Amino acid sequence: MIRLTRRHASHALLASLLAASAVLPVQAQERPAKILLGFPAGGSFDTIARLLADKLKGELNRTIIVDNKPGAGGRLAVDILKNAPNDGSVVMFGPDAVASLYPFTVxxxxxNPARDLTPIGTVAEFPFAIAVNPQSKINTLADLVGGIKRSPNMAMFGTPAVGAPPHFYGxxxxxxxxxxxxxxxxxxxxxxxxxLIGGQIPMAVDVMGSMLENHRAGKIRVLAVSTPQRAPQLPDVPTFAESGYASATGLGFNALYAPGNTPAAAVAGWSKALTKVMALPEVKDKxxxxxxxxxxxxxxxxxxxTAGSTxxxxxxxxxxxxxxE
Known part of the structure; x- marks a missing residue:
């Protein structure tokens, strides 16, 4: 198993950030920029990547395209990024798993995340949530915990994939x-x-966004979310901490990365633009x-x-x- 210590992750990533601040070649600035995405078109990450591309083009004064390279939970895009030009013309939008989870599951x-990923900036966080079927008469997390402890058959949870963040959040x-x-x-x-709707599993753990629609429709019941404070999307749902399980507090996130050894000038340009775009009301609302x-x-x-996520x-x-494996 590959080991990535917190100190290694922090120092090496920061070192890559502080690489030589050479001015970008004019040719690199004139070419369309590319956002690599390790997931297929149509999903939530694709929607965010295209929103970023649309808004960043004005800040960076260049055309930006989204290049979908789905596969291996986003790892294929990292393989492509590490061999891409490090002149600021190619970046990647991906989940925290590529830098902080896969070193322990692959x-x-x-x-090497510390060597091949240069951090640009965090885009957004995503909470995890636990849900049950509303017909189960389990109304609170305390009800669920009591049921689990009374019946071993309750100690199973659905997850969207083996080795994915919701698996380990369970x-x-x-x-x-x-x-x-x-x-x-x-x-x-x-x-x-x-x-979960069909009653084949007693509970499910997934990212909160994947449960919102069915929860609002009354098809499933979200019992708790992993945010430090209540999530704005589900103000009536308590956090794990409120329910007495503060150790289950935590968030996944997604971010922009450049190839390893990208000059600091290029990183700064993308980072400044990202900060401005993320402050736009329409981006926040979306x-x-x-x-x-x-x-x-x-x-x-x-x-x-990333160090904390690792x-x-x-x-x-x-x-x-x-x-x-």
Whole structure:
């Protein structure tokens, strides 16, 4: 298993950020810029990437295209990014998993996050949530925990994929309540929701955004969210901390990255533009409607955030007993 310590992640990522600040070649500025995306068209990450491309083109004064390279949970895009020109013409939009989770779940990772990813800035956070079927008569997290402890058959949760963040967030919740929970993997969030609606699984753990529509329609019942404070999208749903399980607080996130050794001038240009775009009301409103929490901060903030995420996922993967293949 590949090891990425918090100190290694922070120091190496920050070192890549502070690379030589050479002025970009005129040719690089004139070419259309590209945002690599390791997920297919039509999904939430694709929607955000295209929103960013549309808004960033004005700030950067250049055409920006989204290049979908789906595969391996976003890892294919990283493989392409690491071999891309490091002149600021190519960046990648991806989840925190590419830098902080996959080093612990993929035995032979084709890239080194500290070496091959230069942080530009965090785009948005996404909470995790736990939900049940509303016909179960479980109305609170306390009801669910009591049911789990009374019946071993309740100690199973649906998750959209093996080795994905919701899988390990289920482990984090299990540790918080002192019960080992068993993941039931599906091929994506939609099948998880359908299984929960149909009563095939007692509960599900997924990103909050994937549960919003069915919760609002009364088809599932979200019991708790992983945000430090209540999520703006679900103001009536308590946090894990409010329910007595503060250790289950935590957020995933997505961010922009440049190739390793990208000059600081290029990173600064993208970062400044991203900060401005993320402050636009229409961008904030769109992300919130999708279940995300807008961020848009500095490369240094992303370095620190990645270190914390690395620590979170390393502990969760170890606790789950997951073996990298």
């Amino acid at each position: 035995a032979k990772l084709n890239y 482990t984090i919740f299990g540790d918080a309540i002192g019960v080992k929970l068993e993941p039931v993997p599906f091929q994506g969030s939609a099948p998880v929701n359908m299984a 992300l919130i409607s999708m279940g995300f929490i807008p961020v848009g901060k500095s490369p240094e903030e992303l370095v620190a955030r 620590r979170l996922w390393e502990q969760a993967v170890k606790a789950s007993g997951f073996v990298a």
